[in-house]
Amino acid sequence: xxxxxxxxxxxxxxxxxxxxxxxxxxxxxxxxxxxxxxxxxxxxxxxxxxxxxxxxxxxxxxxxxxxxxxxxxxxxxxxxxxxxxxxxxxxxxxxxxxxxxxxxxxxxxxxxxxxxxxxxxxxxxxxxxxxxxxxxxxxxxxxxxxxxxxxxxxxxxxxxxxxxxxxxxxxxxxxxxxxxxxxxxxxxxxxxxxxxxxxxxxxxxxxxxxxxxxxxxxxxxxxxxxxxxxxxxxxxxxxxxxxxxxxxxxxxxxxxxxxxxxxxxxxxxxxxxxxxxxxxxxxxxxxxx
Numbered sequence: 139x140x141x142x143x144x145x146x147x148x149x150x151x152x153x154x155x156x157x158x159x160x161x162x163x164x165x166x167x168x169x170x171x172x173x174x175x176x177x178x179x180x181x182x183x184x185x186x187x188x189x190x191x192x193x194x195x196x197x198x199x200x201x202x203x204x205x206x207x208x209x210x211x212x213x214x215x216x217x218x219x220x221x222x223x224x225x226x227x228x229x230x231x232x233x234x235x236x237x238x239x240x241x242x243x244x245x246x247x248x249x250x251x252x253x254x255x256x257x258x259x260x261x262x263x264x265x266x267x268x269x270x271x272x273x274x275x276x277x278x279x280x281x282x283x284x285x286x287x288x289x290x291x292x293x294x295x296x297x298x299x300x301x302x303x304x305x306x307x308x309x310x311x312x313x314x315x316x317x318x319x320x321x322x323x324x325x326x327x328x329x330x331x332x333x334x335x336x337x338x339x340x341x342x343x344x345x346x347x348x349x350x351x352x353x354x355x356x357x358x359x360x361x362x363x364x365x366x367x368x369x370x371x372x373x374x375x376x377x378x379x380x381x382x383x384x385x386x387x388x389x390x391x392x393x394x395x396x397x398x399x400x401x402x403x404x405x406x407x408x409x410x411x412x413x414x415x416x417x418x419x420x421x422x423x424x425x426x427x
Contacts, residue, residue: 147316148366156337156368157182160304165192167254167302167329171200171223171377171385174323176308176339178373181411184209192216194302196254196329197247201377201390204228205411207240208403216243218250225390229397244274249281251325253300257332263296270295305333308374309359309367310382312340315347316361319354321380330363339370341382375418 150156157179160166169175180202183191188211193203195217203220206212208230220231234240248268256264263282270293275281286292307326309318318338320326330336336359348354376386376393396402 147361150368153178154182163190164303174308178370214241225394252297254332256299265294302333305329305336311344312367313344321357335365339373372418
């Protein structure tokens with residue numbers, strides 16, 4: 139065992155310190171809005187004027203991508219969708235797509251998940267069937283169709299392994315051993331396993347080692363896969379953390395309206411990104427747990 143690579147999770151001061159770990163030009167695996175997004179780090183990336191990022195939606199992107207795209211931090215995205223959900227279209231993404239200022243790789247949910255799972259398992263590709271027949275197959279030279287070697291007349295589509303430079307997400311807890319608890323959000327474990335580095339913000343520090351707890355261990359990502367963590371209370375806001383705080387629907391609607399114009403988006407950044415002391419409030423009447 140002594141010949142195996144080891145990992146010691148680093149404990150950083152805050153989201154800004156964590157954002158400084160993410161190099162310009164990095165590819166970043168990001169969860170959708172409903173799955174523990176590290177919004178404090180996204181805002182910190184905007185403040186440090188990150189450049190040339192590639193965002194990989196697992197399997198889709200939302201508010202985090204729209205903010206980074208609007209702020210000029212992104213050169214390319216690979217995703218099955220970019221949406222603000224009930225708040226409507228992602229306005230800065232839409233503007234970038236219309237002006238062709240952003241490279242967009244149109245993926246599908248199963249291809250993204252399968253590509254990450256290939257890396258997770260240490261193989262160059264993952265065979266699947268669900269996307270066969272789609273127009274996208276002909277538009278992706280990196281997607282290969284082969285015959286099933288065990289049965290004639292049974293085509294398979296190969297999803298090439300995806301290796302993000304960085305996995306970035308939020309967690310309910312990190313513990314003193316460097317493990318993070320994400321509950322049933324197993325796609326976060328897949329991103330962590332497949333990425334070269336994994337950075338996580340957390341709501342609270344849990345005393346001890348969660349992997350020693352029979353109830354908490356199944357929802358944990360081991361510190362072996364976690365490069366660094368940083369405290370960020372309400373760090374997913376205006377998105378939510380289940381059983382802690384809900385999605386701030388009123389704020390998302392406000393963002394969607396402001397970000398429709400360049401001037402409105404700049405005003406939003408000034409108020410909620412550059413002004414880091416802005417309170418993270420949520421109206422109970424308009425938030426979803």
